[in-house]
Amino acid sequence: MKYKRIFLIVIDSVGVGELPDADKFNDLGANTIANLAKETGGIHLPVLESFGYGNLTEIQGVKPVQQPRANTTKMMEISNGKDTMTGHWEIMGIKTVKPFKTFTDSGFPQDLIEKIEELSSRKVIGNKSASGTEILKELGPEQEKTGALIVYTSADSVLQIAAHEEVIPLKELYDICEKVRELTLDEKWRVGRIIARPYLGSETDGYKRTTNRHDYALSPTSKTVLDILAENNYDVISVGKIKDIFNGSGITDHYGIKSNHDGMNKVMMLTEKEFTGLNFTNLVDFDALYGHRRDSQGYKEAMEEFDRDLGQLITKLRDDDLLMVTADHGNDPTHHGTDHTREYVPLFIYNHKLKGSFLDISKTFADIGQTIADNFGLSGTEIGTSLLNDLK
Structure with missing residues (x-):
């Protein structure tokens, strides 16, 4: 074991430019960080600049x-x-x-909708691809008055169920989502996630989604590095929606969060905790609040906040801590539509004692998992290459 604790932070959706196959995903020209910086007149990211962010793609202000x-x-x-x-x-x-x-173009099949209505004893309204905020404007009043379920999807493989917390209690909404998850294990309806989307507010004052979102994901299709770590008695502490994404598999402890900033505060809290293993954090606001809503200014401000938090975090790291920062896909707020974008993602690996360097482009995201497994002397999965010996 070279490092006792590894802190892996996913800045959700912060891509750095189109992948070679972006045309197959209708994403030519996508570059999340570069395009949002250009559209907003530049961005101030001194910590990430010092990490070499501006060398990965041209970023106005970095x-x-x-x-x-x-x-x-x-x-x-x-x-x-x-x-x-x-x-x-x-x-x-x-x-x-x-x-x-995915069911983006036509909504969910009628036989699935009928089964949801049957198991919930509630009418379903919506059943289309929509922005989460826009569909509340459109159908929130009807849902609040009738107690129906707002069912909608997106370009992602998701079935989302929105309900006013004062009309359908959280426990009931969660119970419905659990049953829908079981229902959609059937191959013909096999979506990646069922998402409970509770909200509050009124037609007069507007509706706003609460932080009581809950995801019900498919279990991973094979063993992951998280499972390997847990099986070998290492800590795997998730922050944010990581536990949901992996359906709890390989997770030994979990902390929910209310925002990116709250998530970074949780990570900083964990630097004071004695553990041996991995802290795996997802910061979803970049994607959910700004990327999908095509809000470049909000995205910029969130990135600048993260950079300030990152500066504080690295002062709290120990000599035997390794920090890794990456993303999971792109979501260019200047791109057409409201979908994710097929992009390269950044990878920054930091330790006080490392000098720093520019590494070769990784051919798969799995290099991260292999690096983590290698650090703890474990065999990883079938894909990916450890970068541990390349760190300078």
Whole structure:
């Protein structure tokens, strides 16, 4: 074991430019960080600049450096997809060949809707691809008055159920989502995630989703590095939606979060905790609040907040801590539509004693998982190459 604790942070959706196969995903020209910086007149990221962020792609306001403080590169995705589960699962050693089912164009089949109505004893409204905020404007009043379930999807493999917390209690909503998860294990309806989307508010004042979201994901299709760590008695502490993404598999402890900033505070809290193993964190606001809503200014401000938090975090790290920062896909707020984008993702690997360098481009996100397994003297999964010996 070279490092006692590894802190892996996923800055959800912060891509660094189109992948070579971006045309197959209708994502030519996508570059999340570069395009949002350009659209907002530049971005101030001094910590990430010192890590070599500006060397990965041209970012207005972030200069390239000759000597990065971190070991820095970008990574390619080999899985067939550009969604949350595909990206996170690949990070931990799973190559997804068959993409999860999507129902973007036509909504969910009528026989599935009828079964949801039957198991919930509630009417379903919506059943289309929609923005989570826009569908509340459209159907929130009807849902609040009738107690129906707002069912909707997106370009992701998701079935989302929205309900007013004062109309349908959280316990009931969660119970419905659990039953729908079981229902959609059937191959013809096999979506990646069922998401409970509770909200509050009124037609007069507007509706707003609460932090009581809950995801019900498929279990990973094979063993991941998280499982390998847990089986060998290492700690695997998740922060944010990591536990949901892996359906709890390989997770030994978990902390929920209310925002990116809260998530970083949880990570900083964990630097004071004695553990041996991995802290795996997802910061979802970049994606959920700004990428999908095509809010470049909000995305910029969230990135600048993260950079400030990152600066505080690295002062709390010990000599035997390793920090890794990456992403799971892109979500260019200047791109067409509201979908994720098929992009390279950054990788920054930092330790106080490392000088820093620019690494070769990783051919798969799974290099992260293999590096973690290698650090703890464990055999990893079938894909990926450890970068541990390349760190300078």
